[in-house]
Structures are given as structure tokens and as C-alpha cells.
Amino acid sequence: MPRSLLNLSPRLRAPFFCAYLLVQLGLLLRAQRTPDLVFGFQMFNASSQLKISLFRKVRRHGRVRVVPVRDGVWESKDRAGTRHTYRWQDRVRDGHLNNLEQFVHASYGLDAQLYRLEFALRDFVRQLPEGEETEALIAEVDTRKNGRETAHVRLQADRQ
Amino acid sequence: MSAFGQAFRRFFGEERDALLLGLLRLALSTLLFFNGLRLVLEFYRDGYFADYFHMPLLPETWLPSRSGYQLLLGLQALAALCALLGFCSREALLTASCLGLYFLGCDRLQYHNNRYALLLLAFLLAFTPCDRAFLLVRGRRHTLPREQRSAPTFARRLFQIQVSLIYLGSTIGKLLDADWRGGQVLFMRFAKTPAVSATHGLPLPAWIIEILTSAWFANLAAKAAIGSELFIALGIWLPRTRRLALWLGLIFHVSIELSANVELFSWLMVASYLAFVVPEVRERRFEFARGKRRAELLARLVAVCDWCARFEHGPLSSASTDTAAFYVTNRAGQRATGALGLAQLAEAIPLFFPLWLPLALYAKLSARPGAQAASSA
Numbered sequence: 001m002p003r004s005l006l007n008l009s010p011r012l013r014a015p016f017f018c019a020y021l022l023v024q025l026g027l028l029l030r031a032q033r034t035p036d037l038v039f040g041f042q043m044f045n046a047s048s049q050l051k052i053s054l055f056r057k058v059r060r061h062g063r064v065r066v067v068p069v070r071d072g073v074w075e076s077k078d079r080a081g082t083r084h085t086y087r088w089q090d091r092v093r094d095g096h097l098n099n100l101e102q103f104v105h106a107s108y109g110l111d112a113q114l115y116r117l118e119f120a121l122r123d124f125v126r127q128l129p130e131g132e133e134t135e136a137l138i139a140e141v142d143t144r145k146n147g148r149e150t151a152h153v154r155l156q157a158d159r160q
Numbered sequence: 161m162s163a164f165g166q167a168f169r170r171f172f173g174e175e176r177d178a179l180l181l182g183l184l185r186l187a188l189s190t191l192l193f194f195n196g197l198r199l200v201l202e203f204y205r206d207g208y209f210a211d212y213f214h215m216p217l218l219p220e221t222w223l224p225s226r227s228g229y230q231l232l233l234g235l236q237a238l239a240a241l242c243a244l245l246g247f248c249s250r251e252a253l254l255t256a257s258c259l260g261l262y263f264l265g266c267d268r269l270q271y272h273n274n275r276y277a278l279l280l281l282a283f284l285l286a287f288t289p290c291d292r293a294f295l296l297v298r299g300r301r302h303t304l305p306r307e308q309r310s311a312p313t314f315a316r317r318l319f320q321i322q323v324s325l326i327y328l329g330s331t332i333g334k335l336l337d338a339d340w341r342g343g344q345v346l347f348m349r350f351a352k353t354p355a356v357s358a359t360h361g362l363p364l365p366a367w368i369i370e371i372l373t374s375a376w377f378a379n380l381a382a383k384a385a386i387g388s389e390l391f392i393a394l395g396i397w398l399p400r401t402r403r404l405a406l407w408l409g410l411i412f413h414v415s416i417e418l419s420a421n422v423e424l425f426s427w428l429m430v431a432s433y434l435a436f437v438v439p440e441v442r443e444r445r446f447e448f449a450r451g452k453r454r455a456e457l458l459a460r461l462v463a464v465c466d467w468c469a470r471f472e473h474g475p476l477s478s479a480s481t482d483t484a485a486f487y488v489t490n491r492a493g494q495r496a497t498g499a500l501g502l503a504q505l506a507e508a509i510p511l512f513f514p515l516w517l518p519l520a521l522y523a524k525l526s527a528r529p530g531a532q533a534a535s536s537a
Contacts, residue, residue, distance in 0.1 A: 006250045006287050013172040013314050016287075020318055024280075028329050032336065038217070041273050041329030046339065047348030092213045093206060094269050116215065116269065123213045146339045147348040 036112035048106040049144045057136040079131040092120045121157035176313045176439035182293025187431035188282050189243035196237040215268035246295030254286035274425035287315035319435045327393035343379035441469035445489040450475045455485035470508035499523035
């Protein structure tokens with residue numbers, strides 16, 4: 001008869017059973033309160049869409065200006081005067097978040113994608129080198145929840 | 161001992177035939193292997209996930225290095241392969257599933273419910289005696305004799321509960337979402353169907369387009385989808401409704417597989433239904449008439465497709481005066497031929513299971529009392 005370490009003794013079976021169920025139920029209930037419903041078994045996508053447009057907040061000649069980031073790419077000089085290219089798609093590979101200026105399907109719903117976008121903006125800003133002129137990265141997002149009228153959300157990640 | 165104590169002992173001490181758990185292991189380890197293979201391909205195509213934007217559920221310091229990740233990916237694929245072949249299969253299943261869960265924790269962006277469900281079910285299967293049948297490394301002696309296959313299967317109950325939870329979680333999510341409840345989500349999806357169909361060279365007739373793009377149809381479909389999921393989640397627990405719940409689930413997943421991209425989800429859920437099949441084997445009988453070509457063909461088909469070992473096969477005795485080509489005797493002792501016999505075959509053979517309800521309904525509608533079935537119990 002095959003012997004396995006995973007043959008739980010009769011004494012361990014009930015605690016294992018209860019512990020597993022409690023963890024699962026806890027995760028399932030917790031999932032209903034998270035934006036991306038992680039661990040919630042939300043198997044079917046909603047039919048929502050979003051369009052992301054990126055902008056940078058920069059200070060030039062003492063004035064704060066908001067400039068569009070075309071195709072997710074911009075160039076700027078560092079303190080030494082060397083030009084650098086920054087590309088949103090190089091850092092953000094997720095197919096829903098790196099498609100800019102066009103409506104894309106919001107997998108797991110709008111809340112999930114906006115939640116992830118907020119993190120992506122913060123992550124991108126954190127990666128910018130010292131001396132780069134961007135003060136904040138802004139995402140202007142048009143949303144269409146399940147075919148309804150377009151709404152607008154603005155997300156901003158400031159440089160610390 | 162109190163009634164509760166007896167029920168407790170029965171539940172946790174239950175010993176059943178583990179042949180089907182072996183079959184389930186084959187299915188789940190194959191899916192695990194493909195899931196691991198996808199990660200390996202993504203690694204070589206897109207690079208190491210932590211080199212770009214990721215959202216760990218675990219603390220960042222718990223994430224593996226690039227080479228560590230590469231190593232763990234290889235280990236996961238190897239473990240899934242070992243589980244498939246039956247080499248230290250339960251330990252391998254546990255390793256592959258735990259590694260998969262760890263990877264999900266490393267990056268929330270890689271989280272998908274179907275992947276999570278696969279890993280949880282594989283994790284639970286590791287605690288069942290799924291290493292007593294279909295051990296491919298043992299060649300022809302891949303399955304232990306019946307007396308050695310009987311083992312405690314309490315973890316099978318957990319597996320079944322997990323399957324129910326998946327459907328319940330999905331149902332609750334839809335019920336809480338007004339757009340899902342009201343049919344708006346499906347309305348948007350159906351509205352795209354005519355254009356998608358036309359681009360595939362299959363333009364739909366106007367009357368179908370009218371139905372697909374109507375709000376009432378989407379509303380009805382949403383209620384049907386939610387009702388179906390709820391029925392599957394609960395119906396699989398009751399012996400009277402289990403067969404219908406499994407049949408509905410099968411049709412539900414086939415339709416999802418055809419209409420949406422859900423990775424391995426449909427395959428996983430259909431495979432998981434094996435956990436709800438009565439574990440004991442060869443409790444039914446299939447007899448066929450020698451010399452009748454169709455009957456012999458059917459007998460061969462049954463022998464090849466009877467993966468769940470439901471039937472004892474054999475020719476009808478030569479003394480039999482019956483003219484029927486075959487007889488099927490089910491677990492209740494009901495002996496049948498014709499459409500009802502075929503329905504009884506279909507209900508026990510996975511590949512033919514989609515035909516079970518149509519055949520059973522046809523048999524019921526067309527049968528005269530006592531014409532097809534004769535109790536032999």
C-alpha cells in the first residue's frame with residue numbers, strides 16, 4: 001500500500017478540514033471588499049471599458065505645467081544635460097494598462113483596473129531618476145461601465 | 161457513542177475506492193503542467209516579472225530572485241510532470257500547487273480565478289489517496305488491486321466543498337452586481353456577437369440578431385446563468401439532483417468555452433466533476449449479443465470509453481432468448497435496452513454524458529410502460 005507523508009492521521013483530519021474551510025471562507029468574504037476581487041472567484045468579466053491618457057506635471061521656468069505624454073513616451077535631460085527616454089510600456093507590461101489613448105476592455109471590472117493603474121503610476125514615478133523634471137504623473141481615464149455613458153476619473157502619483 | 165460522534169467518525173474515517181481519484185490526478189496534473197508551461201513561456205517571452213511593474217500580495221522581500229524564479233518554474237513543471245506520471249505523485253502535486261500559489265502571491269497582476277481554482281483543487285487532491293491508480297510509471301500494472309485502493313477519502317469531501325465554493329463565489333458576485341443581475345453585462349456581450357460572427361464569415365440571420373440585441377433576452381440569460389450556477393453549487397450535493405446538476409454544469413462550461421476566453425477553467429471544472437462520481441467501480445453491467453455487428457461495436461466503444469470503470473462487460477449468455485442487441489443494468493438493478501439502455505450508458509460514460517438527458521427524455525417520452533425496462537433486481 002503506498003505510504004505518503006500526506007496521509008493525515010485521524011486526529012489531524014478534523015483540524016485540517018476546519019482550518020482550510022475557515023481560510024477559504026475568510027478569503028471569499030474579504031474578496032468582496034477588494035477592488036479587483038482577488039480570491040473571490042469572480043469568473044466572468046464585466047463589459048466595461050476604459051481609455052487611459054497620460055500627462056506629466058512639470059515645472060518649467062518657475063511655472064507648473066501639465067504636458068501630455070504621447071504614446072507613453074517622453075524625453076528629458078538630467079542634471080548633467082544627458083537626454084533620456086522614458087517609456088510607460090517598458091515598465092508597465094500589463095495589456096490593459098499599457099494601451100493608451102484607446103478604449104480597452106476592463107478585465108475584472110473598472111474598479112480593478114483603476115486600482116491597478118493607481119499602483120502603476122506610483123511605481124513608474126518611483127522609478128524615475130533623481131533630477132528628472134516630472135513632479136507628478138497623471139492619468140486621465142475615460143470609463144464606460146457596462147455600456148453606459150462615458151465617465152471620467154483622474155489619478156495622480158506625486159513624486160515623493 | 162453519540163450520533164454526532166458516529167457521524168464525525170464516519171465522515172473523517174470514510175474509506176472508498178480511490179480509482180477515480182487517480183483519474184482526477186491525471187487530469188489536474190495535466191492542467192497544472194500546462195499552467196506551469198505558460199509561466200515558463202511568459203518568462204522567456206516577457207522576462208522576469210519583478211523587472212517591471214508588478215503588485216505583490218506578499219512582502220517584496222519574499223519574492224524570488226530572477227534565477228530563483230527560473231529554478232522554481234522548472235521545479236513546478238517537473239513536479240506537475242511527476243504527478244502526471246505517478247512518481248511520488250501526491251508530494252509532487254502538493255509541490256506544484258504550493259509553488260503556483262506562491263507565484264500568484266508574487267504578482268497580483270498574474271492572478272486569475274481559474275488559475276487559483278486549479279491550484280487549490282490540486283492542493284486538496286494531494287491529501288486524497290490519488291496515488292493508487294493510473295500510475296503511468298508502473299506501465300501495465302498502473303492500478304493497484306481493488307482491495308489496496310480502498311483508503312480514507314475525507315479530503316475528497318473538501319475538494320467537493322471547494323468546487324461548490326467556486327460556484328457560490330461566482331453566484332454571490334453576480335448577485336451583488338446590479339448590472340449582472342439586470343442583464344446589462346450580458347446585453348453588452350451579446351450585442352457584439354453579430355459583428356464577431358460576421359468577421360468569422362458566419363453572418364447571423366436577422367431574427368437571431370434581434371433576439372441577441374434585445375434587453376429582455378439578456379435579462380433572461382443573466383437570471384438563467386445565475387440560477388444555473390446556484391443550482392450546480394447546491395444540486396451536486398443531493399443524490400436526486402446531482403446527475404442533472406453535473407449535466408447542466410457540463411453544458412454550461414462547454415458554452416462558456418465556446419463563447420469566452422477563460423483559459424483552463426472549463427476543463428478544470430469538468431474534470432473536477434469526477435470527485436462527485438460514486439467511487440465504487442464495476443457496479444453496473446453491460447451485456448451485448450455476440451455476432452451482432454452493431455452490438456459488438458458498441459461493446460468495443462464502451463470498453464474504450466469506460467474511464468470511470470462503471471461497467472462489468474460481457475456477452476449475453478447463449479441461452480438467452482432475447483433478441484435485443486445489448487442490455488445495460490444500472491446500479492439500482494434496472495435492466496434496459498434501446499434508448500433507455502443508451503441513456504444508462506451515457507449517464508456513466510464521461511464522453512457520452514452530454515447525451516444523457518436528451519436520450520433519457522426521448523426514452524421516457526417514447527417508451528410504453530414495460531417496453532424497454534425490465535427489473536432484474
